Amino acid sequence: MALDTKLCTFTGRMVIVGFGSIGQGVLPLLLRHLDGLTSDRITIVTAEERGREEAEDYGVAFHNNPLNNDNFFQILKPLLDKGDFLVNLSVDVSSIALVEFCQRVGAHYIDTCIEPWAGGYTDPDLTPSLRSNYALREAALSRRAEFAGGPTALLTHGANPGLVSHFVKQALLNIAADTGLTVEVPTTRDGWGALAATLGVKTIHIAERDTQVSNQPKQVGEFVNTWSIDGFVGEGCQPAELGWGTHEKHFPADGRRHEFGCDAAIYLMRPGASTKVRTWTPLEGPFHGFLITHSEAISIADYFTVRDGDAVRYRPTVHYAYHPCDDAVTSVHELAGKNWASQATQRLMMHEIVGGMDELGVLLMGHEKGAYWYGSRLTIEEARALAPYNNATSLQVTSTVLGGIIWALENPNRGIVEPDEVDFRRVLEIAAPYLGEVVGAYGDWTPLQDRGLLFPEDIDESDPWQFKNFRVV
């Protein structure tokens, strides 16, 4: 695909809610690839002045008008009608409220995270279970029946969640091919679950190492990141969550099951930003990542579950293992030191980045060949050459948002859908030109490597792929 290919025609109106790193990064891609989407058809509704200059450069209407539960209907109603598209790239705006709104007016919808209204991630009046992504996802999916056949509302379709669900499918096919298993590409959820089970995949990490650095040092009391600081802090303060696989023998002492819903995932009684796990990527090698909750940890585990009647026969453990950029690591360290009271200032690293890449992929473990990582390696230089207003992290997201919007327009009446239900090949095809090197690599790494050298450690030698072995205590 060339970088100026028109991918489909869209002559409706589009509203972009939230114009931070992802909103700003996706706008040029949408104008580039959607035939008929002229700038006068786009309206940005956001909560601050950030991005106004870009909007004005493109001639796109920009409203600094924060949405809340009381005003969102009035503000959005005049801007959206049947066949239009709401692209929700905000924080602190309820995804479920906007989905419902879109179903009522007949508009398409996409987001990259199921957001609650402001404060929802850290509301001390909610139990940890109800502050989880599991609860947010269950709430969103509970509306599926009601909106069946409605305009497509694609949830959580960024890089992760989003793209990584597609990587998992491609990775499974690659492992099958490399281990001599002849398979048709599955076309059903059951088919995919059976493939993962047959290959013996026990654990899947979303293994990400962001090496982007700037020459502007982080200040004391400043949270620095390559994407939404509010987003990262919010999810970092949610309980750590993970899809809980059928091979697991050691239920964590601080683990809890939810009392409702699909039961594909558990949560830990602690913030994800204080929970570290061992993981691996081909370029970085072994590293510690944060077990930050993400919707894909739950949706992928759920999607690949194989049942015998009501009994769960197979499910992989799935979770995020995130090494954000170094400045974000120290930002998290500082945040934890203040008992999760947010820093006074934020800086979303963009122009000052002087090097590094986002190495983002899925790490499938426990199959015949041990560990297989499949994902994108995108350097900051490549990202800048590919699209304006992006860094390496945002471009992996925005290209997948583009893919999701195209897919939704091509599949306009699917109601509420998750990434796992989207045609993975179509999205990968659209996103690929923006992902740098898309590669798969096997590794002989296990979380038992080099353990216990200086001090004895409590590990399960009988199965390297137990969650207990990954966890850093």
Place this chain on the structure above:
Amino acid sequence: MALDTKLCTFTGRMVIVGFGSIGQGVLPLLLRHLDGLTSDRITIVTAEERGREEAEDYGVAFHNNPLNNDNFFQILKPLLDKGDFLVNLSVDVSSIALVEFCQRVGAHYIDTCIEPWAGGYTDPDLTPSLRSNYALREAALSRRAEFAGGPTALLTHGANPGLVSHFVKQALLNIAADTGLTVEVPTTRDGWGALAATLGVKTIHIAERDTQVSNQPKQVGEFVNTWSIDGFVGEGCQPAELGWGTHEKHFPADGRRHEFGCDAAIYLMRPGASTKVRTWTPLEGPFHGFLITHSEAISIADYFTVRDGDAVRYRPTVHYAYHPCDDAVTSVHELAGKNWASQATQRLMMHEIVGGMDELGVLLMGHEKGAYWYGSRLTIEEARALAPYNNATSLQVTSTVLGGIIWALENPNRGIVEPDEVDFRRVLEIAAPYLGEVVGAYGDWTPLQDRGLLFPEDIDESDPWQFKNFRVV
């Protein structure tokens, strides 16, 4: 004291072993303040080319000639005789071997850390107990009787260990004054112990926040710090160690007592660089520091122990709570991710530092006024104005090395001594001009502040100053 005051006369020879950040930083101070110490009387013996240019600038002999157990006698013998001074600022050279050598030849000695020969900190053939600073200190102190009345050999007299022992004494006097307790300045160990016990000091942190930053981002695979990287990695891989106070009610599950020695301290079955504690400094406020083992955690706890016959009646808990510069925080994170296999490259931050300070002091807790921090706030700008070849971290060390050398020359026949046995006022007087602001400040902070907001936490509400409450799990 003016910056050109001659503090004493020394016409012997001096050998500086190791010429890294501390050796390079101390040389100008020694030439400045020791009358009679001309550059032709100084010899540097080190293990690399680092620092040769400075040595040549000052006209000091520079030998790149790594010492080991087999060659050190031959190399040092021609350079040192009765009344000369060995200043050991190396890593990987056994302090005990050099102390013994100095006692034999009649030379004075100072170091800033009790170092083992190379590999001693991480020798997997040694038990964690024998890899501890407790064991190194016991081994050194076991030679005291043998060398009683010998030339003064001052152990671990840098900033911490070193200066902080003097800060503790000044802090106790300040708290006494501020709480209306009329006291004579104690002149004996018993007297100091009684004062600490009377004031009700339960826990003492060496609470340090290094905010120095550079505009040269840390590279992947590079360990960056403001002082010895080998030194920090070595001690970071040793077991976490802490003086164990008599008020403690919860012995850590991973805690162990040594089977020998003074019993003032315990160790944890894990590297200090993976062990975090809550602490506080006046400028930074609350933060997480690493519980890195340090000799002062043991010596201060030991020094302030009050006994009834053989029974220990009072002892404070004492440990380090270290927030190194941000780049070192990410370096430690990376190191842990590689299961403590050292990074391929190192960078000791010096000229590229663009801002920040070292806020280094002692935090005395549990007394009538809660928490009292007393220490030095030295900015990089101040450090540069005060002395060449220093940053804020090194100058706190080198000025105390200077103070220790002066004190040793003024008290030449004390055999093996620890900082706690040195005249604290003399050293503070000498170091003060180099320490920036030296301040005391009370805080209403406790480690129970803002706890348990998002998740329940296992804390002891009955006594905020329990180690259990400080520890980050």
